[in-house]
Amino acid sequence: MTATQAPAPRDTAGPALVELDDVSKYYGNIKALENVSLEVRAGEISCVLGDNGAGKSTLIKIIAGLHRHDAGTFRIEGEETTLANPRDALDRGIATVYQDLAVVPLMPVWRNFFLGSEPTKGVGPFKRLDVRRMRETTRAELLRMGIDLRDVDQPIGTLSGGERQCVAIARAVYFGAKVLVLDEPTAALGVKQSGVVLKYVAAARDAGLGVVLITHNPHHAYLVGDRFVLLKRGAMSGSHTKDDVTLDELTRQMAGGSELEELSHELERAPSPDRLGGRPVGDDTP
Template sequence: MTRPATTTSAGRTPLVELDDVSKYYGNIRALEGVSLEVHAGEITCVLGDNGAGKSTLIKIVAGLHRHDTGTFRIEGEDVRPASPREALDRGIATVYQDLAVVPLMPVWRNFFLGSEPRKGSGPFKRLDVDLMRRTTRAELLRMGIDLRDVDQPIGTLSGGERQCVAIARAVHFGAKVLVLDEPTAALGVKQSGVVLKYVAAARDAGLGVVLITHNPHHAYLVGNRFVLLKRGTTVGDHTRDDITLEDLTRQMAGGDELDDLRHELETGPGPGPL
């Protein structure tokens, strides 16, 4: 079973820190007063149902959207990334649920997509295919991913395997923070376990990981910190030491609201008007 690291963040500057961050789209509140810390060698899980604000949070951290109020810090420096490229240059790599891959291209080509090394000069300059093949195979093995053939089209891999390739790619290109958008949402139990194993491998490689999920069981398997969002606000912020899986699941399911609903269903609506 994959288990969380035992590292402690006491006294260390977070790789990424959001402090009382809010985001509005006109009169619509997407996030309000949300805080978050991401430390090296730890996994911070952000949980919430649809509409909780998880997507907006990702977009702010990834540099797609700028926050309206509050503070966003990367390694202690106040920042307002203007683009995903700027966030990536600062070490934040985001892997979305709908992976941006070219299904008919081989695994090695997708691994280097947009960052292809070349050899030669002038009119003889060309892609260094041998280097890309060797590097892809070596980096996947370093993460514990043993593909039969890096020349196979990436579209022939399972959803879990494609997620793992994306994680290995982020590690190879020097990410310090890895943001994963619902990586297990469309996967079965076995494939989800494979992905969580490589999420833990990224953490063990020293990265700070943000795992966005609606599944408290997956979160609790690997998480060090848990931030629960509901309708754009924080309704829970815990370390692994101060919450059990049962309590995390209960808070995720609605907590007191769920108890009220259970009581109402058990007692019934009562007699109607005569």
């Protein structure tokens, strides 16, 4: 999105792009997810927060078509559905950007941008990759998202972590995603690079996409999020819109609330003898 473009109006009417209603997933007798609900609307960012083992990865895999849910309802644009595989999810407009980004580090940026969807020209034995088109399209789409790379021919492995995340976001937007699922996009980044990535997450939202931001960082979530779902051990521990929760409350719930207060009490330093006005234990001095 350029500086002259106005953000797309948010479509809050009609069915959600993606809606999970009391969705559960079991692996044998292990409950990976139980009765989890999530709503993703165009022009909004829905944040899913939780620590390791909270069920975030399982939720991603259900939305991305890797795993099928065992109970509950999964709707796409109001239609109840069960995704057969990740290609089915892509065909329905759901693009997932995983933490490892699935890029080939030694390949140029433009090749990674079109990886698996390369345009060709010519016919029969003369068919070949349309390299010029891929270079020009990559440069134009990155600029449209506000990403000004020095050279799209440079290996993508030479980019910073934040820049690689931004390329992946721009790629999803270009290939027509309606819903963008981001798996911990700022987990391995510093403060400055995290800010860059969050800027492009907001740009995807303003382009009219529904975004699912998976994170364990409530500060990053609150900066850009419209809806918040908190997971703990596979179950929902909270569900809020930005209007009904503060950052402090979101952080407290994310940290465990009463559990954190109990831990803080347990870790309090025992008072020193000086504070008690007495002598150290074992001191027999008269």
